[in-house]
Amino acid sequence: MPKPVVAIPADFRTFDGNVWHATPHQYVRAAVEGSGVMTFLVPALETGNDADEILDRVDGVLVSGSRSNVHPSLYGKEASQNDGPFDPGRDATSLPLIRRALERGVPLLAICRGIQELNVALGGTLASEIQDMPGIWDHRKPDVPDLDMAYGIRQNVIVKEGSCLASVLGAGEVQVNSLHRQAISKAAPRLAVEAVAEDGTIEAVSVIDAKAFAVGVQWHPEYWVGRDGPSSTLFKAFGDAVRAYAASKAKA
Numbered sequence: 001m002p003k004p005v006v007a008i009p010a011d012f013r014t015f016d017g018n019v020w021h022a023t024p025h026q027y028v029r030a031a032v033e034g035s036g037v038m039t040f041l042v043p044a045l046e047t048g049n050d051a052d053e054i055l056d057r058v059d060g061v062l063v064s065g066s067r068s069n070v071h072p073s074l075y076g077k078e079a080s081q082n083d084g085p086f087d088p089g090r091d092a093t094s095l096p097l098i099r100r101a102l103e104r105g106v107p108l109l110a111i112c113r114g115i116q117e118l119n120v121a122l123g124g125t126l127a128s129e130i131q132d133m134p135g136i137w138d139h140r141k142p143d144v145p146d147l148d149m150a151y152g153i154r155q156n157v158i159v160k161e162g163s164c165l166a167s168v169l170g171a172g173e174v175q176v177n178s179l180h181r182q183a184i185s186k187a188a189p190r191l192a193v194e195a196v197a198e199d200g201t202i203e204a205v206s207v208i209d210a211k212a213f214a215v216g217v218q219w220h221p222e223y224w225v226g227r228d229g230p231s232s233t234l235f236k237a238f239g240d241a242v243r244a245y246a247a248s249k250a251k252a
């Protein structure tokens with residue numbers, strides 16, 4: 001059987017004097033080495049991407065993190081200048097792709113911005129600058145030049161007993177990293193909260209009654225795939241779900 005393919009919605013980025021559709025290498029590496037799949041980067045187009053056309057060609061969806069934030073208008077809020085940076089092309093691509101993947105039972109792993117997009121796609125809301133909220137720690141990306149330090153494992157999350165994530169990682173404490181200024185405020189009705197940080201921040205969700213693997217995490221397991229047990233285990237589980245989906249398609 002051919003190696004399954006996973007779609008990764010890219011970011012619309014400007015650097016080196018040009019405009020790019022870009023995804024950090026860590027997500028591609030984690031998918032290839034940790035999940036054992038091939039990847040298909042989806043350009044961040046405000047118009048022109050068709051979710052079904054994409055999903056007809058892939059066996060899973062990996063929604064990556066990004067410095068940009070989901071536009072507040074997508075969850076019923078006014079945008080203020082400190083809600084940015086924005087990426088309308090990414091929003092216009094990711095949210096319909098997430099909704100359609102869930103409807104079709106295509107396995108989904110959503111990371112950082114990805115869990116926030118999953119929540120908004122299903123009707124939830126986000127809180128901004130959470131570090132300014134009473135009792136909430138600073139979850140932002142550390143201001144250090146070294147990526148291993150920026151993505152360093154530095155916080156404890158508690159995986160809930162009996163959750164989908166617990167069936168993959170085990171229930172209880174997991175050590176993870178943290179690089180975000182926003183978080184889930186109101187969880188969408190179809191989401192089950194599966195892990196929380198010690199300050200109460202929602203750190204993982206799964207989709208209730210999902211037809212296939214459908215998990216979102218606020219931390220960055222992709223960065224430590226191959227070097228950290230829980231990170232590697234999560235991407236292996238995602239890859240197994242993608243292979244099962246691809247095999248079921250082949251039989252249909």
Ligand SMILES: N[C@@H](CCC(=O)NCCCC(=O)O)C(=O)O
Pocket residue numbers: 064065066067068069111112113114141179180181182183
């Ligand atoms: N923008 C959102 C999501 C954060 C996220 O995905 N971080 C990963 C990228 C980190 C970086 O390169 O800055 C938020 O801030 O909550």
